[in-house]
Amino acid sequence: MSATPAPAGPPAEGAEEKIALDVKQQIRRVVQGDLASVRVVFGLALIWIIFQVQEPRFLSDQNLTNLMLQITAIGLISVGIVYVLLLGEIDLSVGAVSGLCAAIMTVLNVKHGWSPYLAIAAGIAAGAFIGCVQGFLFSRFEVPSFVVTLAGLLAWQGALLQVLGQTGTININDPKIVGLANTFYSDTVGWIMAAVVIVAYGLIAGLGFRRRVTAGLADNNPVPVIVRFVVVAVVTIVAVYVFNGSRGVPLAVLIFVAFVVGMEFVVKRTGFGRHVFAVGGNDEAARRAGIRVNGVRVAVFTIAGAMAAIGGIMAASRLLAVNQGSGGNELLLLAIAGPVIAGTSLFGGRGSVWTALLGAMVIGSISNGMDLLSLSSAIKYMVTGGVLLLAVLVDAIAKQQRQTRGRA
């Protein structure tokens, strides 16, 4: 236990000592898994280096753009999964829901002639409604979410077949829906977007930092803010550069990143997000603090359903069709594995929406790289399984260490 007094006044002499302490703390946090995102970035870099050594096409602009397009659908589903995992729950129905909602959208658009916007809205609304019902059943009757959503997994798969009817496969040719996954912006537009992102981030970060300093909240040290700004700027510039080297910035990736940023904002910066963390950490404490625990649970499952629908619609747009296999196969498991690999805890209360992006990139890179190397699916699954197991073990070890530390 450190004897540092609560930081109330501006730090003078103690400042240097505190920074040194922070560095040590940061390293420990990375190792022990609290800053799992940093750890997974290293893991991702390692994977990329391995594949690049084996196959020089891996880090080409074309392939990286392709990789990002491959992961958007799954990543969007994972965004909702992150919320569910933060509660310490699981939603096994998201794969089936994504297929069903994409089918609903397609049938409404193709067979009933609905406008694409209305059809997309109807698909998302269907996903939200399904999630809401599942969340209600889970929270109201205290049925484990595992079971409720397992029932959903089966039922919505059946509903998908029902909605598709005799045809089995329905092709999508509406330009608006197809455009979701097949629109690319020109180089100029890409750079303008990059500039807007960097300037906006710089303003928000700078203003936030100034507010903290004015309020006298101890950390007068701008280095972390500047480092973060530089990282964001570099990543943005490199991403736009890579995309421009191929077909330009894809709309699908923009949508994905926008959802990640937006949902991360909600979960980290709003009262609702704080309550999600609280319920995931200690639901009894949350209840006593006056939080409507069941309301939070229903809202989270609604979000998961809606995000599953959005991911399913994106997948349909990329495939240009929905069929009986939509939302099936390993989609569900990979959508859950992604955030876990990237550090969102299965035990609830720890994680970030960024893990949806990072995890999808890890899984997508393994899959994409092995395809490039023409390795069989057998090896691909085994490697992905091994990475997931490793990530879960790290999570469990981190949890054990936290507990021993907590009792210290």
Add this chain to the structure above:
Amino acid sequence: MSPDTPLLQLEGISKQFGPVQALDRVDFAVSAGEVVGLVGDNGAGKSTLVKTIAGINSPDAGTIRFEGKEVSIGKPQDAVDLGIATVYQDLALCDNLDVVANLFLGRELVAPGVGTVSRQLDEVAMEHQTGELLSNLAVTIPSLRSEVGTLSGGQRQQVAVARSLLGEPKVVMLDEPTAALGVPQTKQVLELIRRLRERGLGVVVISHNLADVFQVADRIFVLRLGHASGDFRSTEVTEEHVVAAITGLGDGNNKQAAAPKEGTA
């Protein structure tokens, strides 16, 4: 009200659970700036009394006065609204959240002028208030942003107490605040209780540990089998007397008749 009026005054409180008379015509009072140690054996009715004040149980009979006015406390929110805060033994903290988030849990501050849609948390204001509150209480925590799960038992207890103070209560009830704490941590928590008294709060401390109670309490109130069996000034009584009142045994029983003082009965 005269200045002598107790902040919180219970008269003739009875509570029955089935055939068990958990509280039998108990009179209890706390004044501003006073620490009352509530002691008694297991099953003596301490928890029932606290739950009655906190609004978790409603009494079968008796009256509760707060600042001289008769009140009814039907649910926990009533107690909170009156200004009665309770810190339960299990603390009810979220280990995965930091000190600031725990303090403001369920009553987060929202930044002004951001708009209703985004409802962004005002972390700066919350952290600022947390820092002020904790330094006023001289609570030492490595960082306001450290997760509560990483804190020691004493620090967690202090965080829980500090949280109860955010609502500006007038009475704070602490359930076994020093249970399972080491010696230095117990000392920290007792120091904190003294500072609550200095702030003019009425403090009720439930404890099994008589040594701790004697260190911090102005008055010691003993329950035995649902009855008030002693109400002592802590400076005017020995530990043996209190033990005798708790157990109902020994020669303390005889002296006890003379010892009760300042009883509300």
